[in-house]
Amino acid sequence: MKRLSFAFVVLATAVTVVIVLSPWPKAVWAKTVKIAFIGPLTGPNAAQGNGAKNCFDLAIKQANASGDFPYKIKMVPLDDASDPAVAVSAALKAVSDRKVVAASGHWNSACALATIHTFHSFKVPFVVWGAISPRITEYNYPEVTRNCPTLVQENVPFAKWVIQDLGYRSFSIISDTTDYGEQNTKAFKALAEKYGAKILSVDAVPVGTTDFRPILTKIKGLDPSAIYFGGVVMEGALTKSQMAKVGLNKLFCAVSGLADEKFNEVAGKAAEGTVITKPGFDLDELPGGVEFKKAYEEQGYGEPMGAYGIYAYEAANIILEALRQVGPDDKTAIAKAIRAMKYKGILGTTTFDQNGQTELALVTRLVSQDGRWVKWGKSAYARGERSLPRP
Amino acid sequence: MSELIQQSINALLLGCNYTLIAIGFSLFFGALNVVHFSHGDVCILGSYVILIFYAVGRASGLLEVLPPGLSVPVLIGAAAAVTGILGAVFERLVIRPFRHAPLLMVLVATVALGLIIREAIRVFYPQGSNPQIFPQLLPGGGLHVAGIPLRYDNLIILGVTVGLIFSMFLFIERTRMGAAIRAISQDMEAAMMMGINIDTTVAVTFLLGSGLGAVAGILNGAYISIVRFDMGLMGGIKGFSAAVVGGLGNIYGAIFGGLVLGFVETFASAFIPGGTAYKDVFAFLVVIFFLVFKPSGILGEKAYEKV
Numbered sequence: 001m002k003r004l005s006f007a008f009v010v011l012a013t014a015v016t017v018v019i020v021l022s023p024w025p026k027a028v029w030a031k032t033v034k035i036a037f038i039g040p041l042t043g044p045n046a047a048q049g050n051g052a053k054n055c056f057d058l059a060i061k062q063a064n065a066s067g068d069f070p071y072k073i074k075m076v077p078l079d080d081a082s083d084p085a086v087a088v089s090a091a092l093k094a095v096s097d098r099k100v101v102a103a104s105g106h107w108n109s110a111c112a113l114a115t116i117h118t119f120h121s122f123k124v125p126f127v128v129w130g131a132i133s134p135r136i137t138e139y140n141y142p143e144v145t146r147n148c149p150t151l152v153q154e155n156v157p158f159a160k161w162v163i164q165d166l167g168y169r170s171f172s173i174i175s176d177t178t179d180y181g182e183q184n185t186k187a188f189k190a191l192a193e194k195y196g197a198k199i200l201s202v203d204a205v206p207v208g209t210t211d212f213r214p215i216l217t218k219i220k221g222l223d224p225s226a227i228y229f230g231g232v233v234m235e236g237a238l239t240k241s242q243m244a245k246v247g248l249n250k251l252f253c254a255v256s257g258l259a260d261e262k263f264n265e266v267a268g269k270a271a272e273g274t275v276i277t278k279p280g281f282d283l284d285e286l287p288g289g290v291e292f293k294k295a296y297e298e299q300g301y302g303e304p305m306g307a308y309g310i311y312a313y314e315a316a317n318i319i320l321e322a323l324r325q326v327g328p329d330d331k332t333a334i335a336k337a338i339r340a341m342k343y344k345g346i347l348g349t350t351t352f353d354q355n356g357q358t359e360l361a362l363v364t365r366l367v368s369q370d371g372r373w374v375k376w377g378k379s380a381y382a383r384g385e386r387s388l389p390r391p
Numbered sequence: 392m393s394e395l396i397q398q399s400i401n402a403l404l405l406g407c408n409y410t411l412i413a414i415g416f417s418l419f420f421g422a423l424n425v426v427h428f429s430h431g432d433v434c435i436l437g438s439y440v441i442l443i444f445y446a447v448g449r450a451s452g453l454l455e456v457l458p459p460g461l462s463v464p465v466l467i468g469a470a471a472a473v474t475g476i477l478g479a480v481f482e483r484l485v486i487r488p489f490r491h492a493p494l495l496m497v498l499v500a501t502v503a504l505g506l507i508i509r510e511a512i513r514v515f516y517p518q519g520s521n522p523q524i525f526p527q528l529l530p531g532g533g534l535h536v537a538g539i540p541l542r543y544d545n546l547i548i549l550g551v552t553v554g555l556i557f558s559m560f561l562f563i564e565r566t567r568m569g570a571a572i573r574a575i576s577q578d579m580e581a582a583m584m585m586g587i588n589i590d591t592t593v594a595v596t597f598l599l600g601s602g603l604g605a606v607a608g609i610l611n612g613a614y615i616s617i618v619r620f621d622m623g624l625m626g627g628i629k630g631f632s633a634a635v636v637g638g639l640g641n642i643y644g645a646i647f648g649g650l651v652l653g654f655v656e657t658f659a660s661a662f663i664p665g666g667t668a669y670k671d672v673f674a675f676l677v678v679i680f681f682l683v684f685k686p687s688g689i690l691g692e693k694a695y696e697k698v
Contacts, residue, residue: 042520044619081520177668203660204668210615210622213401214660215667221394234522234617241616246397247540266524266617 031071033328035060035319036094037312038087038105038115039130041079044207044234047262048107051306052130053077056104058296059316068324075316076100080111082207087111088118095122101328102126102338104315107308108232109133109180116144125322125335129315130308132256132279133179137357143335145352147318148311149279149361151180152187154255157363158277159191162253166275167391168226170198172219174212174239175230177204184230184255192228200224205235212239216246225391226251233258237266244270251275251389256363259307264371271371273381273388277363278307280347282375288346314345396539398661399654404545404614406653407552411607412630413637413645414559415600421576421640422596425486425497429505430604431627433478435620437605438525438612439512441470445526463528467609471602478601479594486597487590505623512620522619525612548610555603556646562599563642572596576640604630625671632678638691647689651677 037056040049060075078094080087087106094103095118102125106112112131119126120141128136128146132154137146162168171192175181181204189199200222203215216239219227227243227250229236236258243252252274259278264271283289292313296305322337343350350360365376369386380386412434419427444466448454454462485504489497513519529544563569571592574582583589611626612618629652637648652674659666659673666673681688 044522046518046521204665206668206671208619208625210617211401211405213404214398214657214670217394217397217401218661220397238615238617245542266522268616 031328032074032099033069033071033101033323034074034076034097034099035316036076036078036090036097036100036103036105037316038078038080038090038094038103038111039312040082040107040111041077043081043083045082045107045232047260047303048130048233048306048308049079049082050303051301051309052107052312054299054301054303055296055305055309055313056129056316057301058299059313059320061299062295063316063320069320071328073320073323074099078105080106080108080115082108082111084108084110084114087115091115091118095119095124100124101323101331102319102334104129104312104319106131108178109136109183110178112136113179116141119143123331123335125319125331125338127315127318127338129312131180133183135179135183137355140355142339142356143331145318145335145338145356145358147315147350147358147360148308149358149363151184151255153361154277154279154363155184155187155191158253158255159188159195161277161365162226162228162251162275163192163195163197166251166388168197168251168253169391170200170224171226171228172201172203172222172224173199173228173230174203174205174215174219176207176209176232176235178207178231180232180257181230184257188228188230205231207231207235209235210238212242213246216243216248220246220248224250226253226389229254229258231257233260233263234266237263237271240267240274241270249389251391256307259366259373261304261372264368264373267368268371271368273386274368275376275388276366276368276373278366279361279363280307280310281362282364283310283346286346292346310347314343314347314350317345318343318350393538394661398657400539400541400545401661402654402657403650404548404653405657406650407548408607408611408614408626408649409629409633409652410646410649411552411555411603411610412626413633413649414556414642415604415607416631416634417637417640417642417645418572418596418600420634421642422572422593423486423490425494426501426631426639427486427597427600428498428501428627428631429481429485429508429623430501430600431625431630432505432508432623433474433481433601434604434608434611434626434630435618435623436477436508436512436608437470437474437601438608438618439516439523439620440473440605441466441528441609441612442516442523442525442618444470445528466528467606470609471605474605474608475598475602478604479598481601482594482597487593505627509621509623516620519620522617525616525618527613527616528609529613544613548614551606551610555606559599559603559642568592568595629674632675634688636678636681636688638688641688641690644688644690651689 039052078090094100104127107130109131126144132151134150134152175185240252254276256278258276322334325337326333348360366373367376367379367381369379415430485500529547533542571587633648633652634645636651637644655677656670656674659670
């Protein structure tokens with residue numbers, strides 16, 4: 001019996017030594033650190049959400065391959081379906097997982113405004129990659145930062161371009177009733193008046209509205225020189241296609257809510273001549289932009305990266321840089337490191353103001369030409385070969 | 392003045408859509424005294440059925456085989472027939488078992504059926520969560536009459552709706568099956584004693600109502616150029632409201648109710664400052680008004696019950 005016990009102890013010791021010294025247990029027991037990604041993976045804005053998720057995933061893969069981290073980093077993709085209630089459920093799922101050290105989220109402002117309180121309550125660092133309502137950072141929660149420009153920041157160069165450069169002087173505004181729509185209306189109205197343009201009408205529609213004919217017929221009677229759309233892709237595309245159907249041949253313009261090829265797909269031929277701006281630079285002209293696009297293509301993701309994909313990629317890298325600096329164990333330290341960061345990324349150097357809002361805010365001008373968004377400078381409109389509706 | 396005419400046309404087109412859905416509600420209520428709350432989802436199912444047929448037709452080249460101008464009516468007819476049959480199947484599976492049960496049970500069963508239809512579209516249709524672009528089934532372009540643009544697709548929608556309502560009228564008033572539907576809606580037991588096959592008559596009623604609903608869904612898709620899996624929820628509520636305003640159970644009342652709702656919504660958007668955001672509120676205020684002051688609706692009859 002004693003022999004049997006001794007043999008058992010020897011065997012157990014040998015097995016333990018083998019396990020500790022062999023290479024595979026590291027893989028089994030290596031620490032895993034999770035970073036949550038939240039965005040609209042289904043619903044009307046799924047194209048934006050999935051593109052951003054892929055870019056976020058690319059950053060995580062590159063970090064794991066870099067060998068900079070003594071642990072495995074895992075992305076936890078969560079769907080907000082562009083619905084604040086679903087977004088809060090996703091946020092609660094993220095914060096209740098103890099391995100989630102930070103999160104990044106949302107394309108819809110309404111979703112971000114619903115979840116930031118959750119991340120603040122649970123002291124989980126949260127970087128907003130695509131929601132652009134100014135109110136998100138006005139709370140000044142230490143855990144919340146945003147690396148994409150607000151719609152106010154975005155509306156300034158947009159209004160200057162459309163009013164001062166293109167010469168449109170009277171506008172009808174259509175927006176949705178979400179916070180994003182309201183903030184856009186407020187920002188553009190103030191800027192338009194500042195630059196000497198008139199606002200003839202303001203209409204707000206609930207998200208999901210499909211029939212814009214009554215509003216467009218009314219606007220037709222007002223005869224503005226342009227229509228400013230303060231909403232997002234699906235409603236924008238339907239508005240533009242129905243403008244043609246009621247015989248309203250006016251300039252249709254917006255900020256980055258329409259910066260997605262889905263707009264051109266849904267609006268079809270009617271999309272032609274729509275002008276928008278989107279935050280950021282043209283990737284092809286940025287150091288590292290071409291490599292980023294190549295790396296994205298090599299991964300073979302099913303969806304295009306979308307207008308905000310680069311911001312999701314940079315958000316992931318900002319979180320990863322904070323992990324490099326302070327490690328994954330103290331979430332408060334991670335949040336502080338993010339706030340204080342001077343991150344040199346593809347878009348330029350991102351720094352945050354006292355509210356956690358990025359100070360890097362530049363836009364690219366785009367026009368819809370032959371069924372796709374084309375940079376204004378390279379378009380037939382800028383060359384004078386085609387003309388926009390008369391101001 | 393031209394704006395008023397243009398807005399009236401917009402209202403008329405919206406009213407057409409509500410009317411076709413409301414007729415289904417009134418048919419079902421008239422025949423069985425049930426409110427088929429998944430009817431709106433059946434309508435949207437119709438637009439997804441035509442999307443599938445269109446994709447199959449294009450991929451197989453069948454659409455090119457048909458003479459120009461005939462492919463779209465054939466597609467719409469086939470989608471309406473399939474949706475009509477599905478509607479009859481839903482009645483057999485979900486409504487008939489509760490024929491002698493309390494009305495609340497049927498109501499819950501149909502609400503559940505609507506949820507199943509919505510989720511089935513979302514899960515099983517490729518990228519079902521996202522809005523689907525509707526193919527251009529109706530011709531573009533149009534003409535100007537006294538400075539008012541009249542689009543061909545709008546005229547077709549109006550024409551098809553009027554044609555369907557008229558055909559419906561002829562069917563109900565002039566055919567044996569129509570007489571049977573009227574009979575069971577008046578008194579089911581007496582109709583049964585007169586030799587009318589209740590099950591068949593109810594199945595035909597659901598086939599007819601669901602087929603009409605499918606056409607409503609298809610025309611709505613053609614009108615706005617997209618369709619989304621959850622559109623049936625609001626469409627169903629609006630269609631039911633139109634039926635209530637017109638007089639639930641009265642098919643001709645459904646026409647009035649649909650038009651009233653269409654005009655209220657459109658004119659609220661057009662002529663009330665800031666009304667666009669609250670057009671649904673105005674529409675439902677009208678419904679509440681009728682429920683309070685004229686519960687029998689525009690054409691409904693007062694029912695006296697001896698207690």
